[in-house]
Amino acid sequence: MRLVDRGIVHVYDVMVVGKDANGSVYLVDLATSSGQAGGFAELDGARTGILAEDDLREVAGAMQPGTMAALIVYENTWAVPFVAAAMESGGQMIAGGRIPAQDVMEVLDALESLEPTN
Template sequence: MTGEGFPLLVDLVDRGLIRILDLLFVRKDEDGSVTGLEIADLTGDGELDLSVFEGASSGLLGQDDIDEAATALEPGSSAGIVVYENRWAAPFSAALRRSGARLVASGRIPVPDLVAALDAAEA
């Protein structure tokens, strides 16, 4: 983990677009065991780069989430698990509900599927 994406995550939080509810780091060791990782100084400047997320623990993530993430990890690799709220969505959703709309479905499109669909549309 290089920490390259964290400034982007911090920017989303700073701009009020998302709120971090849980942030957890896991590492799968070469022997297959999984351990939690501490938030650390990612740039080596002596500063805790992710202090903005200190205490981000809603309790939504549990051992089952860690175990599921571990199945996707190769030995010797690590991952971050983040639960976030799209803060931009709340006022939008509330306005729609006030006007009589209702949610009938929800979902996320995985990035690789979106890229494949866009590539196919261009072809």
């Protein structure tokens, strides 16, 4: 919520999905959950419809019994001026992607271990 309040991100959709010990999938109602949704309960109004039933099924297929997952569709609003400036100067997006933070940290750690020490 701090990132939303500071205007760094805009949250469009949040869906919290659980899979019980028997493998049955359920959707957590953020408006009525009693602590089950953790800090996501504050985002109960974020439902644009971008996330749909097929997203729920795909995530559920990857989950282990007894786990929960949060699906979040958000925009990095801090990037809007950067993208606008690139487009205004003739640039165009030809691809996009996301590198998980854990992967970045592992690569940086590996590079750090290769640096010579004086």
